[in-house]
Amino acid sequence: MNNTIALRTIVTKEIFRFIRIWPQTLLPPAITTALYFLIFGKLIGSRIGAVNGASYMDYIVPGIILMSVISHSYANVVSSFYSTKFQRNIEELLVAPVPNWIILAGYVSGGIIRGLLVGLVVTLISLLFADVVVNNLLITLSVAFLTATLFALAGFINAVLAESFDDISIIPNFVLTPLSYLGGVFYSVDMLPSIWQTISKGNPILYMINAFRYGLIGISDVKIELAYLITGGFIVLLAFFSLFLLHKGIGIKN
Amino acid sequence: MNALSIRNLRKTYNNGFEALKGIDLDVEEGDFFALLGPNGAGKSTAIGIISSLVNETSGSISIFGHDLKTDRANAKSCLGMVPQEVNFNQFDTVKSIVVNQAGYYGTPRKLALERTELCLKQMDLWDKRDMVSRRLSGGMKRRVMIARAMVHAPKLLILDEPTAGVDIEIRRSMWKMMQALNEQGTTIILTTHYLEEAESLCRNIAIIDQGRIVENSDMASLLSRMHIDHFVLDLAEPLVVVPVIDGYQIERIGDKVLNVGVPKEAGLNQLFNQLSALNIKVLSLKNKSNRLEQLFMDLIDSSSAGINQ
Numbered sequence: 001m002n003n004t005i006a007l008r009t010i011v012t013k014e015i016f017r018f019i020r021i022w023p024q025t026l027l028p029p030a031i032t033t034a035l036y037f038l039i040f041g042k043l044i045g046s047r048i049g050a051v052n053g054a055s056y057m058d059y060i061v062p063g064i065i066l067m068s069v070i071s072h073s074y075a076n077v078v079s080s081f082y083s084t085k086f087q088r089n090i091e092e093l094l095v096a097p098v099p100n101w102i103i104l105a106g107y108v109s110g111g112i113i114r115g116l117l118v119g120l121v122v123t124l125i126s127l128l129f130a131d132v133v134v135n136n137l138l139i140t141l142s143v144a145f146l147t148a149t150l151f152a153l154a155g156f157i158n159a160v161l162a163e164s165f166d167d168i169s170i171i172p173n174f175v176l177t178p179l180s181y182l183g184g185v186f187y188s189v190d191m192l193p194s195i196w197q198t199i200s201k202g203n204p205i206l207y208m209i210n211a212f213r214y215g216l217i218g219i220s221d222v223k224i225e226l227a228y229l230i231t232g233g234f235i236v237l238l239a240f241f242s243l244f245l246l247h248k249g250i251g252i253k254n
Numbered sequence: 255m256n257a258l259s260i261r262n263l264r265k266t267y268n269n270g271f272e273a274l275k276g277i278d279l280d281v282e283e284g285d286f287f288a289l290l291g292p293n294g295a296g297k298s299t300a301i302g303i304i305s306s307l308v309n310e311t312s313g314s315i316s317i318f319g320h321d322l323k324t325d326r327a328n329a330k331s332c333l334g335m336v337p338q339e340v341n342f343n344q345f346d347t348v349k350s351i352v353v354n355q356a357g358y359y360g361t362p363r364k365l366a367l368e369r370t371e372l373c374l375k376q377m378d379l380w381d382k383r384d385m386v387s388r389r390l391s392g393g394m395k396r397r398v399m400i401a402r403a404m405v406h407a408p409k410l411l412i413l414d415e416p417t418a419g420v421d422i423e424i425r426r427s428m429w430k431m432m433q434a435l436n437e438q439g440t441t442i443i444l445t446t447h448y449l450e451e452a453e454s455l456c457r458n459i460a461i462i463d464q465g466r467i468v469e470n471s472d473m474a475s476l477l478s479r480m481h482i483d484h485f486v487l488d489l490a491e492p493l494v495v496v497p498v499i500d501g502y503q504i505e506r507i508g509d510k511v512l513n514v515g516v517p518k519e520a521g522l523n524q525l526f527n528q529l530s531a532l533n534i535k536v537l538s539l540k541n542k543s544n545r546l547e548q549l550f551m552d553l554i555d556s557s558s559a560g561i562n563q
Contacts, residue, residue, distance in 0.1 A: 002360035009357025013350075088341035092402075095305050096358035097330035254267070254299075254308040 006098045007106050014110025018076055025076070025114065026121060029068045033122045036064050037129040040186060051188050052219045061126045062213035063185030066147060068122045070180055070205065071172065073115025073148040077107050077155035078168045085159065090252055100246035104156065104239070111152025112145065119144055132216060139224065140215030146231045147208045151176075153238035160242070160251040179205045189221045204230050255319060257283045257332075257410045257441035258304070263313035265299050273299040275465035276313070281458070283318070283409070286436045287443045288456035288473070292554055296465040297445050298338070301414055305335040318409055331359060334408030336399045338415045344388035348379055351387060352402050359406035366405070373401040377431065393424035400431065404440075411435065412443045417451060429455060449550055453477070461553055469553050483541070485522075487512045490535035499528045 018025040037057070045056035052059070084090045093103055126132055134140055154171075162168045183205035189197050200206055201222075211227035214220035220227075245251060258281040265274040273296045281287045291297045302308030304315055306322070315322040320329035342351045349370060356366035374380045377397040382390065387398060396416055403411060413432065417425040425448075432455060436442050446452055452459060452473075459476060461469040469476065482503075492509040502525055503515035516522060529536060 002362070005360045005362060006358050009354055013354055084343075087343060088337075088339070089343045091305075091307055091335075091337065091341045092355055093358060094307055095330065095333070095335045096355070096406075097327035097360075098358050249309050253306075254302060 003099060003102050006096070007102050007109075010093075010098075010103070010106025011109045011113070014076070014080060014107065015113060017080060018110070018114045025072070026118060029072060029118045030121050030125055033064050033068060034125050034128075036060070037126060041129055052190070054217055054219055055130075057130045058132075058217055059188075059213075059219070060186055061130050061132060062216040063183075063209045065119050065122045065126065065216075066144065066209050066212045067180045067183075067185050069115040069119040069144055069148050070151045070208075071176060072118040073111040074151040074155040074158075074172060074176060076114040077111035077152045078159045078162070078172070080110065081107050081156055081159035082162050082165070082168045085162075085252060086165075094253070100243055103246060104153075104242050107156055108149065108152040111155055112148040115148035115152065116144060119148075134216055135218035136215045138215075140212065143208060143212045143215055143227070143231070146228070146235065147212070150208075150231055150235050150238065153235065153242055156242050157238060157245065160245045162251070179203050180209075182206075183209045184221060185209060204234060207231065255283050256280045256316075257285065257318055258443065259316045260300070260304075261314045263300065263303065263315065264311045265296075265303060265308065266311045273465055274303075274310075274313075277462065277465070277467050279460055279467060279470065281410075281441065281443060283441055284436075284439060285441055285458055286432075286456045287441070288452035288459040289443055289445045289462065290449070290452060290459065290550060291445075291462035295463045297462050298414065300462065301335075301412055301445065304412065305333065306330065331406065332409045334403035334406070334411040336396075336403045336411065336413040336416055338418065340395050340399065342387060342395075342398065342402065344386075346387055347384050348374065348387055348390070348398055348401075349383040351398060352405050355402045356405045361406060369405050369407070370401075373404045376404070376434075377401045378427075393420045393428075396420065396424075396428070397431075400428075404435070408440070410441045410443070412445075414445050415447065416444070417446065417448060425451075461550065463554050468556075482515045482517055485514050485516060485539050485541060487514060487529075487536050488538045490537050493534070497529065497532050497534060499525065 037060075041057035041060055045060070048056045050056070050059075081090075084093075123132065158168060158171050182200065183203050184200070189200045189206065192200060207222050207227035207230045210220040210222045211224050211231075214224055258279065260277060260279040262276045262278060263274050264272075264276050266272045275296075277296070277300065279300075289297050289300070299308055303310045304317075304322075315329075317329040318332045320332065322329045346354075352370040352373060353363075353366050356369055357363075361369065370383075371380065374383055377400055379394060379397055379401060382394065387395065390398065400413070400416070416432070417428055420428070429451070432442060432444070444452065444456060456473055458472050459469070460467050486507070489510040489512065493506060493512070496504060496506045496512075498504070501517060501520045505513050507513045514525065516525060526536065
């Protein structure tokens, strides 16, 4: 059994899937983020002034890019894997000698690729509004990659446990979006009252956005090492939980 | 060598329903095997466990000697599965469905494309290869599933009610396809509700009811257990009185139609002689029901009676 071929088959299928429906997957983030840059960055941002030494436009660019990476890496896996379950195509994989970790790696890779591709599209849009000069390329790329991996895994777990299409929209709408908005995309936590600063530091997305912001413009509210530790820790945790679900067949087998 | 060996297979669902109560089954290599049973008897659960779609509660399965738990990859490589309902992505093209399945089995791309062409041509679908699968007819979708199951050249093919809901022409062509695959060396396990299908295609048979195997033998010896054949006679003239002939069970089911139970030892000659003597002219005759169907119903009835006792 050649696992590389099976992995490549799943990843290729996933890439073709989101490319085929590009008006639903790649175009909306370009339009949404262009509006963010225009309204928050240009129109309102010019009145806010500098945040931690950076112009408001430059300050929000990293957060908006990473927010797109988070939502699209998650959305790709949750919608694709749940549809696979719903249409029972998952049986094609379960009947075949594909190890569970290959199934997980295939779907998560699809989510990472879409997340990073959308991140690239948003970055290109941001160039129309801000002069993005990368402070540390390695940190920028590694944080984007790890964040995409983490949320692709989270999307996978959501899809496995979901029993209806409602279940795959609850987490993105009621958990992911609020945590992203409250994760310091549009503001520095230093601007919050002390109690909200403490509460905000319980939000893991805050660490990822700040680490990414540090990679791009050299500004962060948190320690970069701590951001890597939290992101890496969650990845390991979610990966093991995903494999446990697959091993037990929870949500996919009778 | 056995293509499939099942030992003491049990399945109890979370709601407490015991779908399989410890079944044992052997299917020999090269066989064309029928697995029959009424709805809810446990055959879909058994097939689900064999194809790794359902977790068993206990028991073991080996496919061509490879244990499904301890030698999973080799066991699965020997198996092709054609499910009862369409389960491919209906937005994919016919070709990509089959090629991707080959990929899941680790088949290199070039070989996967060659085998896909072979299987689609065998299923008479090559000219539909670039069509989005949801546009196919019901019969074509079933043939796509057979092509998909065959693309990694499995030695054991399980077809779960492959002809359900298709018209007679397609059913006949699918019978030919299955026979051809079996003649080429593929072991076939067939579940079906069309008992004449099992009777004409399969050499061996197991009947499952209420989670137990209630019959497991070769088709010929099973059918030889039939003591009475039932025939329907179309008569030239309406009958006023139902004839009484010793040794035969005769009942009127229409003005000019009789249902006759004929014991094997009595035969038909004596019946016709007696009818001629009574001046009853028979225009035509046909089997009232499929022989296997009669046996099937007898077995299921006796199984139910046993359980109820």
